[in-house]
Amino acid sequence: MSWAIVADSSCNLRNYQPQAPDTQFAIAPLKINVGGREFIDDEALDVAELNRVVASEKTASSSACPSVGEWAELFRRADNVIAITISANLSGSYEAACMARELVVGEGGHHIHLVNSRAAGGKLEMLAIALDRHLKDNPEATFEAACDYVDALEQKSTVLFSLSSYENLMKSGRMPKMAGVLANRLNIRVLGTASDEGTIKIVAPTRGQKKMTAKVLQSMESDGFTGGLVCIDHVDNQETADELARAISAKWPDAETEIMPCGGLCSYYAEEKGLIIGYGWADR
Numbered sequence: 343m344s345w346a347i348v349a350d351s352s353c354n355l356r357n358y359q360p361q362a363p364d365t366q367f368a369i370a371p372l373k374i375n376v377g378g379r380e381f382i383d384d385e386a387l388d389v390a391e392l393n394r395v396v397a398s399e400k401t402a403s404s405s406a407c408p409s410v411g412e413w414a415e416l417f418r419r420a421d422n423v424i425a426i427t428i429s430a431n432l433s434g435s436y437e438a439a440c441m442a443r444e445l446v447v448g449e450g451g452h453h454i455h456l457v458n459s460r461a462a463g464g465k466l467e468m469l470a471i472a473l474d475r476h477l478k479d480n481p482e483a484t485f486e487a488a489c490d491y492v493d494a495l496e497q498k499s500t501v502l503f504s505l506s507s508y509e510n511l512m513k514s515g516r517m518p519k520m521a522g523v524l525a526n527r528l529n530i531r532v533l534g535t536a537s538d539e540g541t542i543k544i545v546a547p548t549r550g551q552k553k554m555t556a557k558v559l560q561s562m563e564s565d566g567f568t569g570g571l572v573c574i575d576h577v578d579n580q581e582t583a584d585e586l587a588r589a590i591s592a593k594w595p596d597a598e599t600e601i602m603p604c605g606g607l608c609s610y611y612a613e614e615k616g617l618i619i620g621y622g623w624a625d626r
Contacts, residue, residue: 343364343421343422344364344365344420344422345365345421345422345423346365346366346368346416346419346422346423346424347360347366347367347425347470347473347474348367348370348413348416348417348423348426349368349369349370349427349466350370350371350407350426350427350428350435351369351370351384351605351606352372352428352432352463352466352608353369353426353463353466353467354463354464354466354467354602354604354605354608355367355369355471355602356369356385356602356605357385358470360474360477360478361474361475361478362477363481365420365477366420367474368416369384370412370413370416371383371408371412372406372407372408372433372606374396374403374404374405374607374610375403375404375405376396376399377395377401379395381606383606383607387605389603389605389606392610393578393613396610405610407433407434407435407437407438408435408439409438410441410442411442413438413439413441413442413443414445417442417454418452420452421452421453422453422488423452423453424455424457424488424489424492425439425443426456426457426466426469426470426492427456427458428461428462429458429459429461430460431460432536436456436458439456453485455485455492457492457493460496460536461501461536462536462608462611462618463501463573463575463604463612463618463620464501464573464575464618464619464620464621465500465501467573467575467600468571468573468620468621468622469492469496469499469620471571471573471600472495472571472622473491473495476488476491498622499620499623500535500536500565501535501536501618501619501620502535502561502562502617502618503532503533503534503535503536503612503616503617503618504532504554504558504616504617504619505532505534505612505616506614506616533554533557535561551582551585555585555586555589558589558619559593562590563593565621567594568596569594569595569596569597570597570623571598571600571621571622572590572597572599572619572621573599573619573620573621574600574601574617574618574619575601575603575618575619576601576602576603576616576617576618577603577609577616577617578614579615579616582617583617584601586619587599
């Protein structure tokens with residue numbers, strides 16, 4: 343039986359090669375519309391150009407989810423498909439994937455499971471990589487067992503956003519305007535997480551890299567994190583991502599960190615110097 347792990351482009355894995363046998367990985371690209379221009383969030387996207395155009399555009403920009411047809415094309419690639427989407431409260435991606443699943447399952451020959459990540463960025467990457475490793479270590483796993491594994495992991499994982507710019511979040515209604523304006527004026531870096539309503543819920547305001555790192559570690563510890571895979575995405579901020587990864591490894595020697603640049607959609611929301619941190623934790 344062949345497997346496919348599929349995600350939309352809020353997952354920043356690009357050109358990922360699965361370790362599990364007979365398994366492929368694919369991305370369904372979202373689109374970002376800025377000032378009448380459409381940017382397709384795939385491997386060919388010039389993220390720096392997108393960020394430049396967004397910064398110079400005064401009106402609100404928008405994003406569009408992958409179409410039902412795009413999802414369906416990817417779902418037909420394997421017998422067993424597990425797809426992970428950006429939070430259903432942030433985008434229509436999950437709904438489009440649901441419609442595509444009904445279409446492809448109706449054609450016969452495919453098992454398709456959808457995971458609403460309730461997040462974006464690092465959490466999706468963590469789920470995709472962990473699922474791939476699970477399939478590698480359990481080559482005889484049934485479709486149902488693989489679904490149970492990824493669903494349980496999704497429930498025991500979260501995402502943190504470390505942000506220093508908030509224009510696009512305010513424009514799109516993902517962050518209260520007053521909070522964003524105040525944070526910008528005071529030059530405050532905000533540590534937040536995804537709320538159930540699809541907005542950024544502020545965990546703590548911070549000043550300076552050391553304090554931000556300490557707040558991230560504190561939040562992870564309060565979740566019950568004791569080690570495991572941590573995915574850190576950054577917007578042109580490799581140095582800060584490296585510092586955070588070293589701090590995580592120092593506190594939890596069993597932690598494994600993966601660092602990658604944000605693609606278009608996550609760069610659009612995280613903005614300049616933003617970080618997105620996804621991780622899971624063991625049962626308490």
